Amino acid sequence: MADPSATESSVVTGRRALRWRPFHLTAALRKRILRGLIVVVAFVAFVGGLTAAFGINILQYTLYGFRTSAIVIVAAIGLTLIYGIRGFANFAYGDLMTLGAYVALFVNVNAQLSIVWGAITSFFVLVLVGILLEILIFSRLEGRGPVAPIVASVGVGLIIQNGIYVVAEAQPRLFLVSLGQEVTIVPGLGFSWLRDGLTLAVGFSFMLFIHALLTYTNLGKAMRATADNLELAKATGIDTKRVTYATWALSCGFASTAGVLLGLISDVQPLRGVTSLLLIFAAVIVGGIGSAYGAMLGGLVVGLSQEMVVPLLVWLGRPEVLGIPHADAYNVAVPFLILILVLLFRPSGIAGRQTAIVPRGVVTGAIARARAARRTRLAASGAGRRGG
Amino acid sequence: MIGTAIDTGILTNVAYFASFAIVYSVLAIGFNLQWGYTGLFNAGIGGFFLIGAYTAAIITTPYDPPTVLGGVVIVPGHWGGLSLPFVVGAILAMVFSGLAAALIAIPTLRLRADYLAIATLAFAEIIRRVTINFDTFTGGTNGITRIPRLASFEPPDPFASGMVLLGVGAVVLLAVFLFMNFTVESPWGRILRAIREDEVATMALGKNTLLSKIQSFALGGAIMGLAGALFIETKPYLDPQDFSPALATFPIWVMVIVGGAANNRGVIVGAFLIYGMEYVSVLLKDYVPSNTIYYVRLMIIGALLIILIIYRPQGLLPERRRVLK
């Protein structure tokens, strides 16, 4: 996703004004839209075929799949943004989601306010948490490689999770919301305005929001430039510290929203977020680290596959087929399998660019860095081309 | 955890505490081989621990059929029925854990550190959930019960049993410790340390680094399996929860970071320190609600991880310098 406009001087911070780029229907864009349409049609045909063969059940699980995808997408966007900029996998992300749910729960149940206020409060509390984490912990681990921040994030996760256990009950809790109408579209296919509609709506609007942010605002361009190449971004005058704080804020804010949504469709308990952690990692890796759009695709793939595989598993688990007990519970293995496959065959994911393998020569990395450094020097000094 | 163990007598308690600490020391030594000496960041320690423990349990425990009432299984029971002696269980535990480690290693060791962490974490979690779900095999959340003790006394004497366990554990720990020292000082171990320093340079010097890494990972996994076999003797029944990352993986990280990576003596010190906390928390059980102590202990582990990794990642006791004459 190289974006030449990222190096324009207009990206220098100071102004976070919204600037609108004219919308061109280029040939490349047309090709992408066409490809997207083909995928959509193929998917509809696929689901239609399955439904005809196996019943309305399939549609219900497809709906669940989209719903799960929405939540995973919101979470994965948050995770992938910080992964791209700080270069590490945030193992505390699931617990941050849980924290978000609990803050919202507190506002909703204890302060007797609407869940909307709960979600908003939760968002801002988590924004603060994210910035604090960067200031206190992760800024000190810069340049130490990928393992040190992982270890620290595990520590953060442990503190959050067990802190919740100490402060709140371990019992699963429910938000105080009017459940809204449960609509039956067809017998066997139910649609809940609260659980399904709200989740899909929130998921979709967050996707739009991040797209707008990344494409049209200076901050978004700065974020993309920084994730792309930290040194170059610094050299072109981007305040990478600010960008990092903004990314942490977004990341944790999104985590809180995902946590609240998760609490709405199921319940709020201390381990809720952690059980989704691997799922979200899978989405991030499938989609490519650092790419919000990849996170959307990855979330879709992972969410749909986890839900839609359940009918198949149930059938497989029947005594006359394979006779495995609790076969439906194995659906969580599907994203894991996808993750492993992606790691084996295409570690950079759908849209990402960072290499996953220790390159055959660490020299490749050194050359890439040297080239980047040279580009930085040239960009900074405006010098002509010298031998390199 | 210790609360479920025998409650009588301070010495018995200490014996059991020490046995737990020994189990975790062995786990930590296995992890130290993978991470401290070879630089492979294993976030799925719990998985290999689990495979070893359940293998040993199934090998040594008699079969327990499911309890069915009116066509519904209310207690799943578990496999077993081989009722073989502990040694066989331990050896097979090592074999299966080592094999699992080798299988996991082959596709994942070429990945960079954070991907390896995610992949191994995923492996451990899946194994744990399969264990819970496949309950007719493993007993699910009820676990495996009636694990035969190393030595049974008539009438049952918890103190003597505790002493036997401690003795066996100490012997195992010593053996593992000596074995580890021998291996890392060897030419093969030198290759591992070289890989940790600079893998590409080591490749360029003619070493098949991928093979060495797989071997290191597998050997570390086998040692973790041995820890699992020991573990089953310390508890009345196996609970999959004991193999979750928070209980089986992250504390090991702390032990190795505290004690010093690539320093087996330090790692054992670290294990006893961390386990000392557990023991203290059990002692405080009468004054503070036990649940809170349990959670606070995990929070302390979390805080330790953060503080250590920022300020003293090399650990309290750094790697000893080797002198080749």
Add this chain to the structure above:
Amino acid sequence: MAILEVQDVEKSFGGIRAVDRCSLTVEPQSITGLIGPNGAGKSTLFNIIAGLYRPDGGEIRFANQRIDGLPPYTMVQLGLTKTWQIPHELKKLTVLENLVLAAKGHHGDRLTNLFLRPLAVREDEKRFRKQAQNVLAMTQLGPLAQEEAASLSGGQKKLLELARALMTEPALVLLDEPVAGVNPILASSLMDLIEQLRQQGRTFFLIEHDMNVVMKRCDTVIVMHQGRKIAQGPPEAVRKDPVVIDSYLGG
């Protein structure tokens, strides 16, 4: 018959062609120099020959055997060793350990041998430590044997690179700037050593920027520019070659 044949090798990184259909040969028992401006692709070519990169196209033959695409550790077994331009010393190991590690065919390298053939392991360890001491003496690093490699000076680290390469008993050594950063007296005795080893049958293919070294010590000089060979021949001829002067030897 050439000991090393590079035929139409190509390698691109992203959009940049680092090596662009490069062909050259190296004669056995020669000291062959590889020169060219920065960015000509010399180090990249060395990395490809040593197996650290897979070429996008072309063939490489060592002692008449195709080696392109083989993993790096097999090269050393075959008798081809490369040193690094920026030294890749194993920092926390001692100088002696750095060398003994490089020894070829150590029984102790195999995990199974540690337990099945402990005596052979011990024999090899003794033998290779002695050999390492000899190599250290040859490269004037003897007194530093027990020092951590990280504590060496820049020039000493370069010597360590050469010493490690020699431990592998190579038929062909690819030296990437072997005397850069080494003081002139030491550099001279190093090149003397290389000459000596050449007499004993080894071949040296070296990248150098120091023209004195190249002109005085190399039998053959190959010039690379923009990823391909533009000249090959005795130093004097190359120096006078107008193509070379145009592109490289501006002064």
